[in-house]
Amino acid sequence: MLRTRGNLRSGRYIGTSSGTCTNPGQPRIRFVMPRELLDQELYTLLGDLLAVGDMVDEAISKAWLALESQDKWLAQEVVEGDAAINEARWRLEGECYLLLATQQPMATDLRTVTAVLQIVSDIERIGDHAKGIARIILCMTDPPAPDTARLILQMFEKCRQDLLLVLQAFVKRDEEMARSIVAADDRIDALYRQSFSDLLLAMEEDRRNVNRATYLLWMAHKLERIHDRITNMGRRTILLVSGPMASECYAGQYSYPLHRS
DSSP states (O other): OOOOGGGTTTTOOEEOSSSOOSSTTSOOEEOOOHHHHHHHHHHHHHHHHHHHHHHHHHHHHHHHHHHHHTOHHHHHHHHHHHHHHHHHHHHHHHHHHHHHHHHOOOHHHHHHHHHHHHHHHHHHHHHHHHHHHHHHHHHOSSOOOHHHHHHHHHHHHHHHHHHHHHHHHHHHTOHHHHHHHHHTHHHHHHHHHHHHHHHHHHHHHOGGGHHHHHHHHHHHHHHHHHHHHHHHHHHHHHHHHHOTTSTTEETTEESSOOOOO
C-alpha cells in the first residue's frame, strides 16, 4: 500500500498499485478514513510490541535452560542476542513517535501509544537483566547444587509465565488479569527473600558453597527486578483500561509505585 501521510489527517486518500482506475493508465485511488488508518497503525504497534516480547521471552527461556544445563554456548547466545532486542525497542519507539506526529491520537488512543512506549522500555530492560543472568552463568565454574537452585528456577518459571500473561492482558485490555499479575509480585518477593536466606545458610554451612551461592544471589536479584518490570507493565495496563482517574491515582501520585531499576 502506498501511503501519503500528508493527506491522512484530512481524510483524503491513499494510493494503491491495483484496483479499479478512474482513468486508464492511472493507479487506483481508495478512500480511507483517518480512523481506519489509525486503527491499522495501532494494530501494527501492538504486533511489534508482542514481537519484542517474544524476543525477550526467548532470552529468559535460554538463560533458564543454560543455568539448568550449564550450557555456556547458550548463555553466550543470550548475551549476543541483546543487541537485536535493543534495536527492536528503538525501532518501535520511532514508530510510536511517528504515529503521534502524523495521527495526533487522543483519549484512549493516546494512552495506548504512550503505554506502548513505556512498556517496550520495560521489556527491553527485562532483556538486559536476562543478559546479566547469562553473564553470571558464563562466570560460573561449578554447577549449582539442585537444592540451592530450586527457588531460582521457580522464579524463572514465574517470571516467564507472567511476562506472557501481562502482554496478553495489555493487548486484550484485561484489567482483571493485569491486577492478578500486580498482586503476584508479592509471591516473587517472597521467593527472593527465601532464596536469599537459604543461600546465606548454605554459605555458612560449607565455605565451598560461597562462590556458587553468590552467583545465585545475583541471579535471584535480577529475577526479582524482572518481575518488578512485569508488574510495571500490569499497572500500565490498569491505567490504560481505567483511565487517568483510576483509583490507583490520587493527589498526582500512584499508589502502586513504578519500579525504575
